[in-house]
Amino acid sequence: MDQRAQDATTLALDQAIATLGETGLQAAAIHQGTMVVNTVAGIADVSTGTPVTPDTLFPIFSMSKGVTATIVHRLVERGVLACDEPLARWWPAFAAYGKEGITVRHALSHRTGLQTFKNLDRSEYPSLDATGRNLKEATPDYAPGASMGYHGMTFGTLLGKVIEGATGKPFARVLHDEVTGPLGIPDLYCGVPDVPAVTNRIAALLPGGIPDSATGLVQMTDAERAPLAVTAAKRGKREFQTGCMPAGGIITNAASIVRMYGAMREPGLDGVRMLTPETIANATVPYFGADGRHIEWVGRMGLGYVIGGSAHLGCGVVIPSPWADSFGHTGLGGSLAMYCPSRDLAVALTKNALMPGRLECHTWDLVMRAITGALALPYEA
Secondary structure (H helix, E strand, O other): OOHHHHHHHHHHHHHHHHHOOOOEEEEEEEEOOEEEEEEEEEEEEOOOOEEOOOOOEEEOOOHHHHHHHHHHHHHHHOOOOOOOOEHHHOOHHHHOOOOOOOEHHHHHOOOOOOOOOOOOOHHHOOOHHHHHHHHHOOOOOOOOOOOOOOOOOHHHHHHHHHHHHHHOOOHHHHHHHHHHHHHOOOOEEOOOOOOHHHHOOEOOOEEOOOOOHHHOOOOOOHHHHHHHHHHHHHHOOHHHHHOOOOOOOOEEOHHHHHHHHHOOOOOOEOOEOOOOHHHHHHHOOOEOOOOOOOOOOOOOEOOOOEEOOEEOOOOOOEEOOOOOOOEEEEEOOOEEEEEEOOOOEEEEEEEOEEOOOOOOOHHHHHHHHHHHHHOOOOOOO
16 A cells, blocks of 8 residues: 555545535555555444445445446457447347447447336346346337437446346456456456345445535435435345346445446556457547537447546546546446556545535545545646
8 A cells, every 4th residue: 555645545535525515435456556545534324333444335426337338348459349339249139120230339429319218117227137027118218329428327227237148147257257257356246146244344325424515516406316226225225135137236335336447557467468458449439429429428438448638528527538548437426446557546535424426526626636646746747
């Protein structure tokens, strides 16, 4: 560890709890191939007072997309998949109702015309088979590439079904084969084992608290808090923890997810490199719809990753960093992880207090400024 960076980040987490309405937090960073930060603060479960530890597990919501995208890109590198082949090559039934032209690239860049599941009860979301049946019968809202809009949950089903079809393996097995196994990550799951040794470590989600008035941030309204409370309760159910949702269901901790991003560096991490520089360069070209539309909450989205140098349109924080070559993904409520090749820095933040969009990235900003300041890295474009 870098003690200066560790101390500065711990202080930032404490500040976020004291002033931004956070409850439990983890942060980790790898710089130049070395873990320089792995710290925690706060409470994992307010009903029991259980503190956060490095082993606490957090649902990371759409940070999962960065993991799923990484698997796709690794398979493309080896020729198992191709970005411009139709999803229906590996999922023939998907071609129905005008979907034969939808490609892996369209899915990675949120341009398939299938932004949401229609007429599907949310209780079915943890089943890749159920969500796959829904999309098999769906009709796109627009032609592939014609427009762009965030595929909140469909992203994971579109790519998850193709990953399974191309490899002949369940998604969770491919996750192990491509990411957690090679990197020796014990605690990154798309479907946690239903055993107390794992499930008892999952933090309890809750809506965020009240920001200190000195921050200038206005507290959540009842209208903002209500859906977050529903999400927190739903994601605490065992079926959502053990199910397979490649777009938003991964459960992990900061020290685990940061290893995946830390292994994006050209020399790799502990002998393992996730993606080549050429793949990263291709994956971090910004995409837009043919009509000029981009993702509703960020201006720069590549092939499965949020790209640096773009302000979060809800809270104004530049994510994942001001550095244009950085890439990663946010998660509902304000979790985030990223890697920046030019700074050789990977950072991850996991948390249990869910914030609305206008509040969700302020803790990330505190953490990034603490880490870069301690490492003498200029936090600017």
